[in-house]
Amino acid sequence: MTIYSLYILNKAGGLIYQQDYNPGLLKLSANDYLVLAGTIHGVHAIASKITPFSLRDDSAAAGQSLLNTNSFLNHPLPVNYTSNKTGLNFIQTDFFNIYLFQSLTGIKFILVTSPNGVLSNNLTNAELILRKIYIIFSDYVMKNPFYNLEMPIRCELFDLKTTQLLKPV
């Protein structure tokens, strides 16, 4: 699985970060990136409204207490709780895949990758990468005192760390 690009959207669906990790990707105009981000945000919200009840993740509905499960805290990299139970999760096409992770606070991390079929372990791979990105984000963006919340991310350390993680060696 090759990583093409990373997009980060704030709560309101505004694009706050966009980076390509693969040479040869066609550049869009700044405005087109914003439109693209807004569109994904919108489609995600619509998807969350039309997901049939039968497909919804019912672990929460079953009244499972956070305190009685081992699902969190127990792994070297914790399984991120995704607040994206009913919204758009991923898109598969012949040319690329898109994976989407949304934090409890409403920030969306979107990964565009090479197509890799319907193998479920690719989804896990993508989830793992998104999880690592979230940790890098919490470190190098949120803890940078001069970063203004909700605003575009211009943090060199974040660029560096994500590139180290995502760029093919």
Place this chain on the structure above:
Amino acid sequence: MSKAVRTAADEIWKNRVEKINVELFTLTYGSVVSQLCRDLNNNYCEVNKQLEIMGENIGVRLIEDFLARTGAGRCNSFKETGEIISKVGFKIFLNIVPQVTNWTDNGKQFSLVFDENPLAEFVELPDDGKAVKELWYSNVLCGVLKGALQMVQLDVDVSFVSDVLRGHDQTEIKLRLIRYLKDEIPAGED
């Protein structure tokens, strides 16, 4: 309270959290508070307010770190929120586990009681007669809690009830749930 959660929080504290020297930490916080007192001419009510604002700014950032590092999900009840704040939140950031107590019947208010407070380790309040009545030395904690909870869509009122620094028997912070910010819950959750 599940033992697994406690062990896991302990593991995070031990292996996955960067530590700093406690003297550096308490002295840094101490100098912030004392400088605020000087800047605001010992208007302690204003100092409390400023500390809370600083705390909120920390909280809204720190919550992402908390979520990313623990992988915690949304709590099913405010009761659970209380347990997680104490056993996981305070544990991994300050290595203390305040007691969660004084629940009201409607489950919307509780207190955190601190046996120890790393912020106030070496502190004695100034004896101008005013500080012991007005200053909540560790008020930054209230702000942190308020800011962090707000980011996960809980509007909570957080305030000190008592503080051993003022000569009270115990240090207690009260948290009262005002409401869930339902409109702000991101799409995709039920």
